[in-house]
């Protein structure tokens with residue numbers, strides 16, 4: 395599934411197919427997309443490097459909070475892939491830290507663009523590949539006759 399819009403190859407747009415059917419989590423995923431679009435705009439608009447950094451840090455902070463929230467829900471549900479998913483979260487945070495560390499050490503223009511693309515890829519791929527797995531589990535759990 396592509397999240398790109400026709401108008402700009404950079405811009406991401408929320409689509410219903412991304413829903414995990416948990417309103418609070420959907421709201422957090424929408425916020426990711428908003429933050430990533432903000433980062434892209436900062437890069438494309440050649441905004442001050444400090445603004446680009448601020449956008450990246452906002453994404454990282456948000457990702458850490460969001461991942462912890464997901465893991466709390468997994469424990470609540472007894473989701474059997476909690477540990478595997480938590481490891482993926484650690485890997486995404488490590489990747490984001492690496493991208494930002496590299497960016498903060500130098501950062502000529504093409505590197506910004508590359509960094510922005512990598513941040514976007516890491517988060518979107520996680521959402522499309524990993525989060526969709528728990529969506530299926532959650533829906534099956536909710537459909538059980540003994541579900542609350």
Ligand SMILES: [Fe+2]
Pocket residue numbers: 423460464521525
């Ligand atoms: Fe997520």
Ligand SMILES: [Fe+2]
Pocket residue numbers: 461464479483520524525
């Ligand atoms: Fe996740």
